[in-house]
Amino acid sequence: MVDRVIELVPGERVVATKNLTGNEWFYQGHFPEKAITPGAMMLEAMAQAGIIFFRFCSKEERDVTYLLGSAKIRFLEPVFPGSQLTIEVTPVKVLSRGGILEGKISVDGKVVAKAELGLGVRENSTW
Secondary structure: OOOEEEEEEOOOEEEEEEEOOOOOHHHOOOOOOOOOOOHHHHHHHHHHHHHHHHHOOOOOOOEEEEEEEEEEEEEOOOOOOOOEEEEEEEEEEEEOOEEEEEEEEEEOOEEEEEEEEEEEEEEHHHO
16 A cells, blocks of 8 residues: 655654555545545554564564554545545554554645554564
């Protein structure tokens, strides 16, 4: 989902972008006459930015980060094809093997979605 990381401050924040085009697969059956971006896709974009955040906090290259859960999810405005999402994640609480991040998505400077994300970091060899 994330197209580009535009800012990365390890331990502080990640800012990324996602360009939405009308020909993306998730628009094909989701209100075809008036396509909007599904909330699950925006949540996934925040989670991917969160995974990038923890990837650059981890000292082990073999570590795998995964989404544990989400809370306080709010979709504030509809998002349409042709928009560019700006995704920002910042830490709420960082633990030794994961933590909680706050994610926000903006379009043209206006916050359209936000959530708290719980992510876990696990050594790849323990799977």
